[in-house]
Amino acid sequence: MIRDIDLMIVGGGPAGLMAALAAAEAAPEGAKILLCERDEALGGQLVKQTHKFFGSEKQHAGERGIFIGRGLSDAVHAEAKIEVMTDATVLGLYEDGIVTVLNDDKHLKFRPRKLIVATGASEKFLAFPGNDLPGIYGAGAVQTLMNVSGVKPAERVVMVGAGNIGLIVSYQLLQAGVDVACVVEAAPKIGGYLVHASKLARSGVPIRTGWTVKEAFGDQELEGVVLIRLDENFQPIEGTEETVYCDTLCLAVGLSPLAELLYQADCAMTYVRELSGAVPVVDEDLMTSVSGIYVCGDVSGIEEASSAMVEGRLAGFAAAKALGWNADLAQAEIEKAREELNELRSGPTGARIRAGIAKVQERREGSC
């Protein structure tokens, strides 16, 4: 059986939740909005973010991610126009507009009039000798073990990456009673916010910029790593090796947009390093090159959760407008969201994102 619905949203993280709420706000009674989430619960990465958010009040600044996620999930569950399907992995987008979903060991088929892809991102991995030893994790996995499952994940950790994820997870490891030997960062500068770095420095954790992991060693599992200094061209300097003993190595070396579904649907994609990978070419409404398919959040370029939430609102109202739902409200909200995004991406911290988005626009204009 193929079920016809108005709007399907793939992914129940910050972007997808906001998109669903926005679309529902504009939707008439009886509208069919389906939100599919592959995990057992809604919230995406917010479920494990015990730290407070930045940004302005509109994006929940000062609140802890976990509470933002809970608030959004409750609102979505309470909205009658939104059907929530958890433990539901979207498997494929087909040429005839059919979307297949794996839910409760059943292969389901849907035909949505519009689709919003908010699949987020996956963690990047590093290549070095010994990189598959038990005890080597993505930082996100360690954060899940610790903050969601309540498991102490390690005794002594070396963290790779001094971006916000590396810094925040290191601090949370300290809070959980884990010894953090050091944070290693290949770049000459700390990538994350100074406030997170300062907390670690005050706790006595060295942040070693210009260093990387040369190799990991251990008999059955990780016993330690060999670090090596890098020159200004990121080339290792022989003779600077240093051994650090640890039972866990955490990799926080960036995220890649999770865009398989967009490739399947044949959306135009472009690799933009400033956005951390291959991203869809989108218009001002966050619609891809395939009519009716919208994107929001990390799948359209890696950014903060606050931007993901505003993008979600934009995509939700844009899809609503295209469906002919309360066009005046939708248009006004789209413009508000665009302004908020400009604000979030302003200043020196947003320079990289702005450059990335400019490249996507160039690519779009080039193909017109």
Next chain:
Amino acid sequence: MSKQETLLCRCEDITREQIRACIAEGYQTIDEIKRITRAGMGPCQGRTCRMLIAQEISACLNIPIEEVLMPAFRPPVKPLSMGILADAYEEKEAEQ
């Protein structure tokens, strides 16, 4: 300390050495390497190794990462059992 290997595809146990040998033999795209080695055909469907292999191609052939051709993506995005597909098929038959 035994010599440790560098794994690029964890699902299929493919090392950096194997990928480099493949490129040296003349295979130039992620898809070609996938067909020869099975890299990217395991449970994660290439989410971990895809960009690592792209980096190897970029470095070995001296082309920017932006120009490394991405592989073909087909449904389903994750492995599912034949039984689940068979159930869906039988349900459709029953409807007709």
